[in-house]
Amino acid sequence: MTQGWLGMTKTTLKLNLGPQHPSTHGVLRLILELEGEKILSCEPDIGYLHRGMEKMAEKLSYIQYLPVVDRIDYLAGCFYSELFCRTIENALNIELSERDKNIRVLLLELNRISSHLLWIGAFLMDLGAVSPFFYSMREREMVLRFFEKLTGQRMMYNYFVFGGVRNDIGYIDDIKEIIKILPNKIKDYERIITDNPIFLARTKNKGILEKSVAANYSITGVNLRASGISYDLRQNDYLYKGYEFNPVVLQGKDAWARYKARILELKESLNLIRQALDKISKTKTQAKTFISPLGIKLPEGEYYNEIEAPRGLASIYIKSLGDNVPYRLKWRTGSYYSVNLLKKLLLGEFLNDAIAIAGSLDIILPEVDK
Amino acid sequence: MNISELQNVLKESKIENDKLIISKNLHDTILSIKDNYNFDILKSITGIDCGNNIELIYHLYSVPNQEDLLISTYVTDSAETVSDIFESAKADENEIYDMFGVQFDGNADLKRLYMPEGWNGHPLRKDYTGNDTRLAWNDENNA
DSSP states (O other): OEEOGGGOEEOOEEEEEOSSOGGGSSSOEEEEEEETTEEEEEEEEOOTTOOOHHHHHTTSOHHHHHHHHGGGGTTSHHHHHHHHHHHHHHHHTOOOOHHHHHHHHHHHHHHHHHHHHHHHHHHHHHTTOOHHHHHHHHHHHHHHHHHHHHHSOSSOOOOEETTEESSOOOOHHHHHHHHHHHHHHHHHHIIIIITOHHHHHHHTTSSOOOHHHHHHTTOOTHHHHTTTOOOOGGGTOSTTTTOOOOOOOOSOOSHHHHHHHHHHHHHHHHHHHHHHHHHHHTSOOOOOOOOOSTTOOOOSEEEEEEEEETTEEEEEEEEEOSSSSOSEEEEEOHHHHHHHHHHHHTTTOBHHHHHHHHHHTOOOHHHHHO | OOHHHHHHHSTTEEEETTEEEEOSOHHHHHHHHHHHHOOOEEEEEEEEEOSSSEEEEEEEEETTTTEEEEEEEEESSEEEOOTTTOTHHHHHHHHHHHHHOOEEETOTTOOOSSSOTTOOSOTTSTTOOOOOTTSTTOHHHHO
């Protein structure tokens, strides 16, 4: 300790960021140790949104648990529904019809778009730019309205069921409207954000995530691909078979690259939606051959599935002893590891950059706390 | 690297449900697998309460070879840490400590994660009754 101005002692300051800070997108508490504005250590404190998802699964039958899984990540609920349904379908050897598969791809990608759009707005708001939030929410609203018409819900859809989807697809015109309007809007975002000097100053070379560090911290999804590692589960996913798709891989490694990767992913998702619409138009509505959701029992064994969710690899593990409830169910979510990465990524950065860096990782807390 | 090829290399291991079961030297085995066969991502560690013991499943992934590998081991209440090999294991081990009460030797950062400090018991254990004194419906609170 050294004697400083007005006899004050120079020492470090502990700062609580959150749990109600607007830029943490939920209830994340970061305990930062600061020297001036420089971060010496970061300790995430999570669990404010813990709902006992895994314990709950051991008490509820499979059909009772189905509406719960959307809530693991309420901004991208379709992905967790898909994972859960897929596991049951694999275990019971239920084959999906082509039409249902394509409907699922369509909804997954629309869900990804709504998730990424919210992120773009929220990230820019973290950096102090308010208007992009309204723009991206305006476009997201189109997607949410479509979901509301189709499923009756704006966020937690509960639309995928074991063996297909709840209702046949409708409101195709709404989707066509979205894929007509959105590319122009993305161009607009790029025009006002991507090369904006203030935005560049806040994000270029900030929060650099090296390949080896990303792998070591088990980072997946867009964050990993923005660090130059090409790993996208959609390439090998059975739902996406027959789709033309190029994973977005950038070499930038910084917060700007993660932003750019999400913008490019939006375009890629639109591309997939166009293909899905095309495939859906070639198939006819079939009589549903749902299995009765009541009394589902998984044969004894272990089941594992994974999917490319907007925030990284999401996976499910079910161990069944042949009962109508799982013996053990485990979720693996992308954000959980991103929070852990903050310990490393924020070291030596300034406090104002910490918001930009944490924001660029697209952390969502319900997914972390489970 | 095929799982059965790997089993031939590693003595005292067996394959069960597509998992490589290891009974001892977990840390050194995972380290050598990581170094020799390019398994660079630890996707997750899953804990399962099997009654007498707790099964830990380590899910490794190799980006260059695009391969998954499941390694499983059975522990009672303490295990070797792999957090010096994979940083992400710190988060997984902390979760398993919180939910199953498994101590990881060499991982000093273990603390309550989802549960509050001082919570009784570990919720994902099968013998957990949920009868913590802090719960509003606990009899002791109503007495």
